[in-house]
Amino acid sequence: MEDKAQIQEAIKSQGEVVRKLKSEKASKEQIDEEVAKLLALKAQLGDDGKTQFVLKTPKGTRDYNPKQMAIREKVFNTIIRCFKRHGAETIDTPVFELKETLTGKYGEDSKLIYDLKDQGGELLSLRYDLTVPFARYLAMNKITNIKRYHIAKVYRRDNPAMTRGRYREFYQCDFDIAGQYDAMIPDAECLKIVHEILNELDLGDFRIKVNDRRILDGMFAVCGVPDDKFRTICSTVDKLDKMSWEDVKKEMVNEKGLSEEAADQIGEYVSMQGGMDLAERLLQDHKMSQSKQACAGLSDIKLLFKYLQLFHVTDKVVFDLSLARGLDYYTGVIYEAVLTQASAVSAANEAQNGANAEESVSVGSVAGGGRYDGLVGMFDPKGRRVPCVGVSIGIERIFSIMEQKAEASPEKVRTTEVQIMVASAQKNLLEERLQLISELWNAGIKAEVMYKKNPKLLSQLQYCEEAGIPLVAILGEQELKDGVVKLRVVATREEV
Amino acid sequence: MEDKAQIQEAIKSQGEVVRKLKSEKASKEQIDEEVAKLLALKAQLGDDGKTQFVLKTPKGTRDYNPKQMAIREKVFNTIIRCFKRHGAETIDTPVFELKETLTGKYGEDSKLIYDLKDQGGELLSLRYDLTVPFARYLAMNKITNIKRYHIAKVYRRDNPAMTRGRYREFYQCDFDIAGQYDAMIPDAECLKIVHEILNELDLGDFRIKVNDRRILDGMFAVCGVPDDKFRTICSTVDKLDKMSWEDVKKEMVNEKGLSEEAADQIGEYVSMQGGMDLAERLLQDHKMSQSKQACAGLSDIKLLFKYLQLFHVTDKVVFDLSLARGLDYYTGVIYEAVLTQASAVSAANEAQNGANAEESVSVGSVAGGGRYDGLVGMFDPKGRRVPCVGVSIGIERIFSIMEQKAEASPEKVRTTEVQIMVASAQKNLLEERLQLISELWNAGIKAEVMYKKNPKLLSQLQYCEEAGIPLVAILGEQELKDGVVKLRVVATREEV
Known part of the structure; x- marks a missing residue:
């Protein structure tokens, strides 16, 4: 060209x-x-010598402006505070991994991985999540016990839907517990964490769905699904939150070649929701009880609910047999949190997009996770297993909601924490201003000064109002003679 | 293959x-x-079915373990606190940019840019620094005034030297002031910030070298360097911190084709160091004073020193005519901070690497920056200029030094902030432990519990000692009957 x-x-x-x-x-x-x-x-x-560049960020990415960063910081602080309260350490890993580290971990989604250009040297890919790098880290450093959180960006060449908080570059906030422990104690803590975070963020009502991969597999077995179709039927079940049962059944029968009878039996089970009682009932179910796997899963669900009762969080938790989760690597308990109360703003948003607000009761998953006991072993030369359970907070959706809330609120989001502005009432006081602000900075006080030799008092006061700076120290010749500084509260104009 | x-x-x-x-x-x-x-x-x-993966991070990158993260967090907190004290907002940009955004900004170093593979769609590159994305952000959003900091990773396919803190993936901590202001006021604030941060981090003595691109260019002009050789001679001068003057001169004369006479004249100037007095002397210098550019630069240096005196930081600042800085985009004041006191650990390190400890007085640059008034205009379709000045903290070197310090110190680095462990003295108290810890979490207390049904008291206490948890709540049957909880201070074994 x-x-x-x-x-x-x-x-x-x-x-x-x-x-x-x-x-x-x-x-x-x-x-x-x-x-x-x-x-x-x-x-x-370029013959007009002007526009040499397309001024944009890459597709599916965005800049965060100071206001968005202020909101982001607040959300992160809440989440990190919770992770730290539960005694987690933190680690960080590179943004890219050897390509082969990611190979074979994501099934069909592998096509969404960003590769780096081969510029000589190793073949690299941008990380797709934080779980695989975590497993690589554990295997590489032969760590068998750790409770860690990791907050970082991951990359997926997916179709972006930025208004709904779906980006190609997005944050994940992961908390995981690795180690050989007694059943369901760390698993229950993960759910307690989701409960605490969603409560503190105050996003409205939510529900945490819980299931177990072993229950799903056992159910498939007793319903007559052939072994080699477990994973593919599982990903069809996973679509139940977006598709009706009729369409899911159609996909099972027509596309995946399942018998109508098997599909109907599955349909009966996946419509079940409940608590510990449902787990007990299914343990008595003449079909379900034939599967050892299912029974193991059901007993663990019972145990999980017992611990969740001690944590006082069962009000939000539902044992839901339709929950499947997409990823291949889960081996036990799985869970997903959804907001059930479409907030006013997001409902309005949905309406704009032509969707029926009535339908949008569930505004989608804001946290998810589960147990993956096999992943670390995939990296270990001797295949040593390190059982893991973890949860990932879907922070981008949460940002979207918080941003909409902030937009709708009359309160202004402050983007700095400046406490005081050093201003002057007359000309030729730059040196005095610089001297005073230097003393304030040295005393640890957050302070600003205008970068002009002779700024007008009014423009200094206006700046304070716009930036939400509460106090202003006004230097004047008389005050300097008297050896005092006039302090004014910007909002009330009170002076001392 | x-x-x-x-x-x-x-x-x-x-x-x-x-x-x-x-x-x-x-x-x-x-x-x-x-x-x-x-x-x-x-x-x-792969025929042995075992090692399927090379367990490593990509060349020039590393994981941060919890201990390193604890140190990193401490350093970041100090730096962010300072940036916020000076009223900066923060922004974030994507880790990759359109390839063309980076094109033509880094001169010869462009070969070090990581490109992404062309997987259909836009051509992308990983960011090389935070300054070019910042300029792109300003132009794209038509922002003419902002004081912002940005802390994020950047990527360079350079030759890594990881023991000296040189990586291919590394953090930059940038603080920049954009806007049309009176001369040298924001520039002086940048130097004040460097001074505050290096003081607070307590890395030993340091020196901040200052110069001005206009002084360098004026000096080149009066020494008879042809216009088209300014930039290349400038990058040779930049090597003076690593090479002797003799070698620098050789490069100028033999490789860059400068006359011996011109080189000698440059040699005289670049050996000069001083303060405001040197700027005054050079303003009187019969040769230097012939260059309008040099005079403008020298007057600004004088002004800068005046403001730095008001900030009480001139003790660390040196006007050094040998300072050149590599990057093309600087247009005015430039500066660089170096640690002058090789700390005990790093001296030992140098000695191990065969270097003469006597020579290693300067352990290299830990901060640098300058004024770049033309960069934003490169992105604006109408070429509108937004004057900018900024500073970048060389955080990786600082991490290295802090890590070595922590290694050498007898004090243990805590990787969590857990305040209390909920333990049991007898068997069968799991439920009681979970109930109590849930109450602690809900009260905002950082607490841990062992994920075992019946852990031994001793192993619970050992865990506290290893993790540095100061308190332990010990549940026992007698205490439960009495409705009390025994609290023990781990270090002194005192009980309440």
């Missing part, structure tokens, strides 16, 4: 692509993307 | 490479790298 005529031709045809999309009323994102390509082509031409 | 025989051949020849390096006593890093390749080949063979 070095040749000008060639570029001009490309611009022409790209222009048509954009026009066509617009006439078809394609999605804004799709149009934006094609417009970006067009601008890039025009920039290559 | 799909064919087994081919792989086996490759393993054989790679094995020889490793043997040869070992016999040559090559560096550990070099050997490790080749061993990794060997292991990767063996893994490909």
Whole structure:
């Protein structure tokens, strides 16, 4: 594309692509993307000497402005405080891993992994989650016991839906307990943590669904699903939160080749929800009780509920046989938290997008996790297993909700913590201002000064109001003579 | 390499490479790298069904373990506290940018940029620093005034030297002030910030070298350097902190084709160090004063020193004409902070590496920055300029020093903040322990419990000692009957 005529031709045809999309009323994102390509082509031409760059962030990513960062910091602080309260240490791993470290861990989703260009040296990929790097870290350092949290960005070449908080670069907040312990004690703590965090963040009512991979597998077995179809049928069940049972059944029968009878039996089980009582009933169920696996899972669910009662969190927890979770590596208990109360703002949002607000009772998963006892062993040369259980907080959705809340609130989000502004009432007091602010900084006080020799008092006061700075120290010649500083409370104009 | 025989051949020849390096006593890093390749080949063979993976992080990267994270958190807190004290907001940008955003910003260093693989869609690169994304952010959002900090990882495909804190993935801590202000006021604040941070981190004595790109350019002009050689001669001058003047001169004359006379004149100037007095002297210098640019720079240096006096930081600041800084985009004041007191540990380290401890007075740059008034304009379609000045804290070197300090100190680094352990003196008290710890968590107390049904009291107490948990609540049947809990101070064994 070095040749000008060639570029001009490309611009022409790209222009048509954009026009066509617009006439078809394609999605804004799709149009934006094609417009970006067009601008890039025009920039290559560069004969107007102006637009040399397309000014944007990569698809599916965003900058955080100071206001968003203030909200993000608040959410992180709540989460980290909870993780620390539960005695977790923290680790960090590189943003990229050897490509082979990620190979074979994500099933079909592997196609969403970002690879780095081969510039000579190792083949690298951006991390897809924090769990696989954690397992690699444990195996590499031969760690058999740790309780750690890890908050960092992960990368997925997925179709972004940024208004719903789905990005290609996004944060994960993971808490995991690794080690050989007595059943369900660490698992219960993970659920307690989800409960504490969602309570503290005050996002409205929520529900934590719980199930067990062994119960699912046992159920598939007793319903007559062939062994080699467990995983694929499991991922179809996982779609029950987005699709009706009829459509799920259709997929099982028509696409996955399951018998109608087996599908119907599954359908009966996956409609069940309850608590410890349901686990007890299923242990007596003449079919379910034939599966050793299912029984092991059901007994553990009972135990889990017993511990959750001691933690006083059973009000939010439901044993739900339709919960499957997508990832391959889970081996035991799995769980997922959903907000059940569409907040006013998000309901309005859904309505805008043409969805029925009535339907949007569940605004989607905000936390999830489970037990994965086999993953670390995949990295260990001798296959030594390190049992793990963990939870990941879906922070981007939470950011979205908090941002909408902040927008809707009349209260202003402060982006700095400045306590005092050093101002002057007359000209030629820059030196005095600098001297005073230096003393304040040295005393650990958060302070600002305007970077002008002779700023107007009014503009200094205005700056305070805009930035929400509560106090202003006003220097004047008379005060300097008297050896005092006038302090004014910005909101009330009170002076001392 | 799909064919087994081919792989086996490759393993054989790679094995020889490793043997040869070992016999040559090559560096550990070099050997490790080749061993990794060997292991990767063996893994490909995979016929023993064991080692399928090379368990390592990518070249030039590392994991942070909990101890390192605890140190990192402490350093970050100090730095962030300082940035906030000075009223900075914070922003975040994606880890990758459109490739073209980075193009043409880093001169020769562009070859060190990590590119992502073209998987369809946009061409992307990992960010190389935080300054270019910041400029892109300002131009994109048409922001003309901001004081912001940004702490994040950046990526350079450089030759790693991990023992000296040089990585391919590393943190930058940037503080920048953008906006049209009166001369040298924000610039002086940047130096004040460096002074505060290095003082608080307590890394030993330091010196902040200051110079101005306009003084360098003026100096080059009056010394007879041709215009088109300014930048390349500037990068040679930049090597003066690592090379002797003789070698620098040789490079100027032999490689860059400068006349011996011009080089000698430069040599005279770049040996000069001083304070405000030196700036005054040079303003009178018959040659230097011929350059308008140099005079503008020198006047600003004078002004800068005046403000630094008001901040009481001139004791650490030196006007040093040999300071050049590598990056192209600086347009005014530049500065760099170096530790002058090789701490005991790092001196020992240098000695191990065969260097003369006497020579290692300067352990290298720990902060640097300057004024770049043209960068934002490169992104603006209309070329609108937003003057900027900033500083970047070289955090990885600081981590290295702090880690060495922590290693050398008898004090143990705690990796959690747990205040109390809930323990039991007898069997069958799991439920009571869980109930109590739940109450503690709900009260915001950092607490742990062992994930065993019947842990031994001794092992619970041992855990406290290892983890540095100061208190333990011991449940016993008698105490439960009496409705009390026994509290023990772990260190003194005192009980209440």
